[in-house]
Amino acid sequence: MSQCNMGVNSLRVFTVKMRSLAREMWSISWKVGRDDPRRVIHSVKVGLALCLVSLLFLLEPLFAGIGKNAIWAVMTVVVVLEFTAGATLCKGLNRALGTLCAGSLAFLVEFVANESGQVFQAVFIGTMVFLIGSFATYLRFFPYVKKNYDYGVLIFILTFNLITVSSYRVENVLNIARERSYMIAIGCGICLLMALLVFPNWSGQDLHNSAVFKLESLATSIEACVKQYFQDMEINGDQSSEDYICKGYKSVLDSKSADETLALYASWEPRYSRHFRRKFPWKQYVRLGDALRHFGYTTVALHGCLQSEIQAPRFIRAMFKSPCTRVAEEVKKVLIELAGSIRHRRRFSPSFMSDNLNEALQDLNKTFKSQPRLLIGSYHAHEPSNAAEPNEAQLKRSERRALRPTLSKIAITGLEFSEALPFAAFASSLVEMVARLEIVIEEVEELGR
Amino acid sequence: MSQCNMGVNSLRVFTVKMRSLAREMWSISWKVGRDDPRRVIHSVKVGLALCLVSLLFLLEPLFAGIGKNAIWAVMTVVVVLEFTAGATLCKGLNRALGTLCAGSLAFLVEFVANESGQVFQAVFIGTMVFLIGSFATYLRFFPYVKKNYDYGVLIFILTFNLITVSSYRVENVLNIARERSYMIAIGCGICLLMALLVFPNWSGQDLHNSAVFKLESLATSIEACVKQYFQDMEINGDQSSEDYICKGYKSVLDSKSADETLALYASWEPRYSRHFRRKFPWKQYVRLGDALRHFGYTTVALHGCLQSEIQAPRFIRAMFKSPCTRVAEEVKKVLIELAGSIRHRRRFSPSFMSDNLNEALQDLNKTFKSQPRLLIGSYHAHEPSNAAEPNEAQLKRSERRALRPTLSKIAITGLEFSEALPFAAFASSLVEMVARLEIVIEEVEELGR
Numbered sequence: 001m002s003q004c005n006m007g008v009n010s011l012r013v014f015t016v017k018m019r020s021l022a023r024e025m026w027s028i029s030w031k032v033g034r035d036d037p038r039r040v041i042h043s044v045k046v047g048l049a050l051c052l053v054s055l056l057f058l059l060e061p062l063f064a065g066i067g068k069n070a071i072w073a074v075m076t077v078v079v080v081l082e083f084t085a086g087a088t089l090c091k092g093l094n095r096a097l098g099t100l101c102a103g104s105l106a107f108l109v110e111f112v113a114n115e116s117g118q119v120f121q122a123v124f125i126g127t128m129v130f131l132i133g134s135f136a137t138y139l140r141f142f143p144y145v146k147k148n149y150d151y152g153v154l155i156f157i158l159t160f161n162l163i164t165v166s167s168y169r170v171e172n173v174l175n176i177a178r179e180r181s182y183m184i185a186i187g188c189g190i191c192l193l194m195a196l197l198v199f200p201n202w203s204g205q206d207l208h209n210s211a212v213f214k215l216e217s218l219a220t221s222i223e224a225c226v227k228q229y230f231q232d233m234e235i236n237g238d239q240s241s242e243d244y245i246c247k248g249y250k251s252v253l254d255s256k257s258a259d260e261t262l263a264l265y266a267s268w269e270p271r272y273s274r275h276f277r278r279k280f281p282w283k284q285y286v287r288l289g290d291a292l293r294h295f296g297y298t299t300v301a302l303h304g305c306l307q308s309e310i311q312a313p314r315f316i317r318a319m320f321k322s323p324c325t326r327v328a329e330e331v332k333k334v335l336i337e338l339a340g341s342i343r344h345r346r347r348f349s350p351s352f353m354s355d356n357l358n359e360a361l362q363d364l365n366k367t368f369k370s371q372p373r374l375l376i377g378s379y380h381a382h383e384p385s386n387a388a389e390p391n392e393a394q395l396k397r398s399e400r401r402a403l404r405p406t407l408s409k410i411a412i413t414g415l416e417f418s419e420a421l422p423f424a425a426f427a428s429s430l431v432e433m434v435a436r437l438e439i440v441i442e443e444v445e446e447l448g449r
Numbered sequence: 450m451s452q453c454n455m456g457v458n459s460l461r462v463f464t465v466k467m468r469s470l471a472r473e474m475w476s477i478s479w480k481v482g483r484d485d486p487r488r489v490i491h492s493v494k495v496g497l498a499l500c501l502v503s504l505l506f507l508l509e510p511l512f513a514g515i516g517k518n519a520i521w522a523v524m525t526v527v528v529v530l531e532f533t534a535g536a537t538l539c540k541g542l543n544r545a546l547g548t549l550c551a552g553s554l555a556f557l558v559e560f561v562a563n564e565s566g567q568v569f570q571a572v573f574i575g576t577m578v579f580l581i582g583s584f585a586t587y588l589r590f591f592p593y594v595k596k597n598y599d600y601g602v603l604i605f606i607l608t609f610n611l612i613t614v615s616s617y618r619v620e621n622v623l624n625i626a627r628e629r630s631y632m633i634a635i636g637c638g639i640c641l642l643m644a645l646l647v648f649p650n651w652s653g654q655d656l657h658n659s660a661v662f663k664l665e666s667l668a669t670s671i672e673a674c675v676k677q678y679f680q681d682m683e684i685n686g687d688q689s690s691e692d693y694i695c696k697g698y699k700s701v702l703d704s705k706s707a708d709e710t711l712a713l714y715a716s717w718e719p720r721y722s723r724h725f726r727r728k729f730p731w732k733q734y735v736r737l738g739d740a741l742r743h744f745g746y747t748t749v750a751l752h753g754c755l756q757s758e759i760q761a762p763r764f765i766r767a768m769f770k771s772p773c774t775r776v777a778e779e780v781k782k783v784l785i786e787l788a789g790s791i792r793h794r795r796r797f798s799p800s801f802m803s804d805n806l807n808e809a810l811q812d813l814n815k816t817f818k819s820q821p822r823l824l825i826g827s828y829h830a831h832e833p834s835n836a837a838e839p840n841e842a843q844l845k846r847s848e849r850r851a852l853r854p855t856l857s858k859i860a861i862t863g864l865e866f867s868e869a870l871p872f873a874a875f876a877s878s879l880v881e882m883v884a885r886l887e888i889v890i891e892e893v894e895e896l897g898r
Contacts, residue, residue: 133495134492431870
């Protein structure tokens with residue numbers, strides 16, 4: 001009886017667990033689809049392409065004609081059909097090129113091998129396999145080859161080995177190779193059809209969107225950062241807002257490899273000249289990405305001022321709240337404007353924006369000049385230094401390492417640099433940000449040309 | 450006669466061109482090999498593995514026994530054998546897992562399909578191909594799957610389709626599938642042998658070396674940066690030194706994706722417990738990488754002070770040269786010490802280092818306090834402001850855009866912030882750097898535990 005109960009219980013536990021697992025799977029699936037609905041479309045496209053290529057087997061007349069080697073078409077579809085048109089083209093053309101080169105070379109090798117006896121032939125083939133395999137593998141380490149033709153060289157090695165080695169045992173290798181090439185061509189054809197004509201996803205478009213997204217997230221990040229800096233100390237350590245700021249610039253700073261991959265694929269895409277009269281300026285997008293990262297580092301510096309162990313006293317911040325916020329506001333406006341101009345592919349006219357920015361900077365300058373005594377550090381008497389008063393985030397961090405005397409505790413908070421020093425860093429980062437904004441503007445203008 | 454001459458000439462030009470191309474190819478090859486000699490070894494290994502797998506064809510007894518499907522072994526070797534042991538294991542196990550799952554599912558589908566008529570069977574197979582293909586492709590978008598099992602799912606789709614579709618036409622699919630699995634197993638075996646036993650390259654080791662390299666390049670970058678900041682203005686725009694600084698921290702900041710790939714492969718590697726009692730702490734290396742990037746941002750800020758449009762006057766720099774250089778020197782020493790402790794896998798004792806660092810900071814503090822009037826900006830009269838005096842790099846940049854009134858010209862150099870503001874940013878970056886150094890130290894200590 002109790003055993004039976006235990007059984008029922010464990011079954012119940014199992015059911016509950018399975019249910020929660022299913023629910024979790026469902027929520028992840030939902031999220032993946034909602035984040036980018038093109039993923040669902042792509043999945044259906046792959047299913048469809050596989051179905052199409054299966055018809056080579058399933059339909060009697062097709063199979064009787066050419067279907068014997070149809071697995072090569074299936075293989076090609078599975079391997080070549082990628083998410084974006086550019087990636088598919090890159091892989092498809094690489095595959096075609098690799099197969100072609102390997103085929104030619106393999107027949108050359110076979111021709112030489114056939115002229116001689118069985119044993120010599122085996123040794124010769126073995127040697128060639130070793131030499132060509134090593135050489136081609138070494139070629140894959142060349143930066144240019146690695147970037148553009150890595151997959152092609154892989155297919156070259158594969159095809160060369162298959163043909164050369166098979167030729168030793170099979171008589172009509174030429175026939176087999178020809179049939180297989182047809183199949184690979186059919187597979188590539190289906191892939192290109194699916195990638196280019198049925199709801200195509202363009203890497204160029206992705207690159208374009210990512211540039212807009214990066215500009216916007218930098219804008220929100222800067223706004224949040226400056227807002228939090230001038231907030232009351234008590235709310236300072238707010239974790240969610242910190243995460244928000246971080247997320248904004250992190251997505252920009254870590255975008256290098258993603259950008260370069262997208263640009264590589266975009267370079268393979270047919271230039272869709274709807275928006276661009278000349279070829280798609282993917283190189284310019286990479287340069288814009290570099291400029292944005294360069295700009296993003298100042299955001300990190302700004303955020304660093306927020307997290308720093310030494311904090312400027314509250315009254316100094318209050319004094320500069322209005323001009324600093326205004327500069328940040330203007331920077332944000334320019335970024336949003338730039339994002340908009342890229343999104344709608346219209347020319348950006350910097351003059352109107354820069355006037356406002358200029359005014360905001362002058363304003364900050366005036367405030368600085370009106371406070372000549374600010375940066376002396378003689379305010380010590382006015383208010384107890386806030387520097388040593390750790391905020392929530394600091395407290396949390398120091399709890400973690402409470403057991404040993406920390407370097408920062410001894411060294412940094414003990415220092416009595418001019419109290420305005422941290423604020424000077426903040427203001428200077430802000431000004432530097434404006435300077436680097438110009439490089440970003442230049443790159444965006446170049447893009448619009 | 451003249452035509453003949455032209456022909457000879459063009460032949461000569463062609464020869465010269467070919468020669469220079471060959472020379473260039475040779476120099477690239479040499480460089481690729483010299484940068485990492487393991488690449489040569491890897492290439493030879495691949496050639497050897499291909500040779501070994503070709504023996505299945507070339508040796509009579511082997512071919513008679515099992516060689517008919519040997520192309521699957523060749524395919525496996527070409528695709529699975531990667532540069533590092535971890536990558537090979539990851540791909541090999543993914544391939545095995547994918548094949549196994551796909552095989553089981555395919556036989557289930559075949560079992561159901563066989564129970565019915567020819568037409569229903571075709572429709573059923575087509576539907577299953579579509580559904581499984583779509584579903585598995587969608588699965589590849591799940592972040593966890595994408596990171597760990599992307600290749601496995603690809604192989605799953607491939608194998609499932611091959612078996613299911615073939616089963617419609619071929620009778621003894623079970624036999625064929627079994628023979629192919631043997632071949633794939635042989636291929637995987639050869640790959641693992643080559644990857645794990647013959648001059649193995651470990652991703653874990655690469656990850657380890659990259660951590661050391663990053664620490665060292667940050668150290669040289671910081672040293673060069675501070676040295677250049679306190680150099681005479683005339684030599685300031687030195688391009689080669691700028692590149693040197695950039696290269697140092699760029700390699701750290703852009704290392705995220707490379708780090709994560711290495712860590713992923715390292716997580717597949719057998720724990721080589723020569724140095725680590727517990728399993729290889731690849732997660733900790735990723736965390737250290739994050740800390741180093743966080744630290745690296747202050748180097749960028751420091752470098753930003755060098756490139757900034759507004760420069761602190763020379764006399765202010767001269768005043769702080771000695772204490773600032775000392776702090777940078779100490780930071781560099783700690784970084785080198787950390788790199789050494791990781792390289793030789795010995796414990797790092799921070800106390801001795803932090804004493805020196807502390808002293809250096811106190812020194813800087815004292816200098817600040819001894820100059821109470823420094824940050825007022827009343828030095829204006831002493832010396833004409835250097836802010837508007839563009840250095841070489843600035844001149845070069847402004848030449849490029851000489852034709853239009855630039856934002857920076859109008860807005861930034863026109864500002865008359867307290868002259869010490871840019872210097873405050875420099876000093877503050879230096880102090881912030883020390884604060885972040887502690888996080889790096891913590892992570893390295895954690896690594897050594």
